[in-house]
Amino acid sequence: MNLSNFFNPKSIAVIGASPNKDKVGYSLVKNLLGGSRRKIYPVNPAYKKILNLTSYTSVLDIKNEIDLALIALRADIVPQVLEECGKKKISNVIIISSGFKEIGRSGLELEEKIKTIAKKYKITLLGPNCLGIIDTQNNFNASFAPEIPLKGSIAFVSQSGALGAAMLDWAKARGIGFSKFISLGNEADLTEIEFLEYLASDKNTKAIMLYLEKISDGKKFMRLAKQITRKKSIVILKAGRSNKGLAAVASHTGSLAPEDSVFAAACKQSGVITVESIRQFFSFAKLFHMGIYKPLKQLAVLTNGGGPSVVAADLIDLSKSLELATLKNETKNALKKVLPPMAAVNNPIDIIGDALSDRYASALKILVNEKNINAVITILTPQMMTQAEETAKLLGGFSKKKPILPVFIGGQSIYKALLEFKKNGLVNFGDSRDIVEILDVMAAENKKTSFFKTSESGQTTYKMLGFEETKKLLSKYSIAVEGEFVKTKNELSNVFNKFNNLVAIKIVSPNVIHKTEFRAVKLNIKNLDEAEKAWDEIVNSIKAKLPNARVEGMVVQKMVNPHTITGKDIFAKTHSPFGVGAREIIIGMKRDKTFGPVIVFGMGGIFTEALKDVSSRIAPVTKSEAKKMIEEIKGYPILKGLRGEKPVDFEKLENLIIAVSKLSLEHLEIQEIDLNPVMASENEAKIIDARVITE
DSSP: OOOHHHHSOSEEEEETOOSOTTSHHHHHHHHHHTSSOOEEEEEOTTOSEETTEEOBSOGGGOOSOOSEEEEOSOGGGHHHHHHHHHHTTOOEEEEOOOOSGGGOHHHHHHHHHHHHHHHHTTOEEEOSSOOEEEETTTTEEEEOOSSOOEEEEEEEEESOHHHHHHHHHHHHHHTOEEEEEEEOTTOSSOOHHHHHHHHHTOTTOSEEEEEESOOSOHHHHHHHHHHHTTTSEEEEEEOOOSOTTOOOOSSHHHHHOOHHHHHHHHHHHHTOEEESSHHHHHHHHHHHHTTOOSOOOEEEEEESOHHHHHHHHHHHHTSSSOEEOOOOHHHHHHHHHHSOTTSBOSSSEEOOTTOOHHHHHHHHHHHTTOTTOSEEEEEEOOOTTOOHHHHHHHHHHHTTTSOEEEEEOOSGGGHHHHHHHHHHTOOOOSSHHHHHHHHHHHHOSSOOOOOOOOOOOSOOOOEEOOHHHHHHHHHTTTOOBOSEEESSGGGHHHHHHHHOSOEEEEEEOTTOSSGGGGTOEEEEEOSHHHHHHHHHHHHHHHHHHOTTOOOOEEEEEEOOOGGGOOTTHHHHHHHOTTSTTOEEEEEEEEEETTTEEEEEEEEOGGGHHHHOOEEEEESSOOHHHHHHHHHHSTTHHHHHOSTTOOOOOHHHHHHHHHHHHHHHHHOTTEEEEEEEEEEEOSSOEEEOOEEEEEO
16 A cells, blocks of 8 residues: 655645634644645535635645545535535545544444445545644644754654644654654554555654554554664553453353453564653653664663662663673772762762763763663762763763763753753753653563453353363363363263372363362362262262253363372372373463464463463464473473472473364464463373353
């Protein structure tokens, strides 16, 4: 799809243009006139002239070709005007007008109407209910934003016009520039996907920032993002993360994969950076404006105030991925020669409160040549002798050799310094936390995802497969479930003699999800009499709590004989009755409405939901991604082996993850898969319980 006429059209019709300064139609014409020379055609039957331009009754009265039309009229008039655009063969339209699906049912019907008209005439449509488009490189402002932003290398795409306007105003005051600004509005036609495709090859854009409330096409978004992030940075501020209205879930996996964690997993796989606040979002704009697109992990702190340097050092030390750079002895000795005797030359470097700009310069000349340092956080606090403006001037020169990250703390006394930053391409962070947080987010390889407990109220519309059906399906993907299914108590004798060992008996019922809560599992059963007694106890316990529960039967599974385990294996035996040294794992899948199958891996058993120690990926999951999933969880050291225990068979776990991924892609009717627990040991990965839920 060619979107070039949205960013650099030769001729534009403004339908709803107005000479009234309080109207959007006035702002649109004025902004267009303030840019590069183009043919502008105001359309409003009430006026003959608007801003000294001839005004037309309809686009049909314009003799010349129109590359782009802007519509700023009452919503109920828009369909008629869009029809006229179609007849005029205008193939690109931006509808600024509001009053569509954002207001409810009547607006939704109107929006469906304009979508039908656009499809009929093959019109590419942006909006409705949007702020418009800006391209600074082409000096083109097709929006009602007050001013065109400064030129820069950041493209900003927003599903919120209000946040878009705030970002542009905030950035202008700080000297931050943009390559393009796109307000998406209701996305009746064009979405963030089409603009990502365009920006991927835009030579003027080096970083893309998006404010999103939804993803239009999860799979396509991931494919695009993976391609783009090989060359350009993408940062997303996603709203609607808590989502209280999630549907009820019927497995552990469901509760571990709510929409926010799915989005985080998709972004992680695609190389996209996600932020949690507008503050962090704005901080990334500062970083990109200074031309910093890659992680900076080894940091130096240069300061004229001890307190702020300690705060910065704490933030760096407590971060997930950053470090205070270790200075070489030669660097320390060089600093000692140019700094006062009472200055601290370890990192942080405190050049003390009476430092003038020349002392900052002397220290920076040395620090920018230290190879162990990726960037210098330069803190300045205003004191009687402080030269804030002069110091700001010299930082611009040093930033050409190594990233310099200013943290000038103060108010009126640093005002001129902030103006100087605007001239030399730097931006002030004002607080060490702002810069440390985003550097940590950028550098973190194993970014922590948030998990929100889903509501368990309401009726589920899913069906749980029976044990035999589940076992048969999983076996096709080399996923073997332990145990034999028994429909009635009388059939116990048929399977009991097969084991010649201790067994466990557990219920099979679509109404019982968490078996331990209902005492629906019995362990260490030695003979048939104990098995029959256990059967009755389980059934009675279930019926007492869930009178209408359907009991389909029981599963009989082999256990480890405690008499064959001694010494250091006693602990393993006590906690893992299905294998010596076994550790409990969960492997699962939840189908997300946007991204498709989400594969989950973590520590399993009864603590699964309490600990929520899991990692997530979007299917398909490769061997390398499966390995990363295992290594990401906090329980990874347990799987590697603690205090003499042998590591689990990681390859078997990786193969299980890949198998679940493949199964979920080939069976679209499956909504959730729950392998919990999987007993992982040195040479085995036994699936003790499995649950498959379909539509």
